[in-house]
Amino acid sequence: MAYDFAPLFRSAIGFDRLAQLVDTAAQNPVSPSYPPYNIEKLSDARYVLTMAVAGFGPDDIELTVQDNTLIVAGRVAENTQDREMLHRGIATRAFERRFVLADHVVVEKADMTNGLLRIAVRQIVPEALKPRRIPISSGQVMGMEDAQPAPDSVAAPAMAAQPAACGCAA
Known part of the structure; x- marks a missing residue:
């Protein structure tokens, strides 16, 4: 038995495992007691x-x-070799x-x-999954240089510490 979760996935993010859990439960309707x-x-x-x-x-x-x-x-x-169970x-x-x-x-x-x-x-x-408040600024146009790297990114801070390779003055 398969369920269609498409309507749920239109408005929810990250519930991919829900379909797997429901399918597993449906395949094993009799659980041991x-x-x-x-x-x-x-x-x-x-x-x-x-x-x-x-x-x-x-x-x-x-x-x-x-x-x-x-x-x-x-x-x-x-x-039970030596025992007789009544x-x-x-x-x-x-x-x-x-x-x-x-x-x-x-x-x-x-x-x-x-x-x-x-x-x-x-x-x-x-x-990384705990709620965090995102500050909102006003009156500034955000360009690519203003965007902050993701907290999980390790390569971005290492590249920022190196001098620019284009030969321009910083």
């Missing part, structure tokens, strides 16, 4: 993902971040859960206590 988890918002930029992983130890769980996706996988080696109510089956992370979201740390895996996540907004 094991293990159960909570996502808690601690502040505007901090979150905690808590997963109930009874029967798993820290060595049985692998956390991976790849392409803005947090992958939590758990695998327990079956050791009832198995604690699930220790292998699992893999995927969580899509927004841009500039980093996984800070993870710990496990009392069968709960807690993963701390934080959104870090780069300085």
